[in-house]
Amino acid sequence: MDGLDVVQFIQKAIKERQSIISDCLEGNGISSMEQYQHCMGEMNALSYINQELSDLLEKQERIDDEF
Numbered sequence: 001m002d003g004l005d006v007v008q009f010i011q012k013a014i015k016e017r018q019s020i021i022s023d024c025l026e027g028n029g030i031s032s033m034e035q036y037q038h039c040m041g042e043m044n045a046l047s048y049i050n051q052e053l054s055d056l057l058e059k060q061e062r063i064d065d066e067f
Helices: 003-026 033-066
Strands: none
Touching: 003 033
């Protein structure tokens, strides 16, 4: 397994977790403000990590294209 496979695996896991959280938010699965804040915090963290991984892949593509 190379670095690209690892990144793709992590991005897939992130999307699955985001989907679970979205379903919970949309399906009235939140029972308290604390739970809502936790879910939103997790969504923000997952989005940030996913963006960082995407940026890393773009940077790697640019480096590969130069050679």
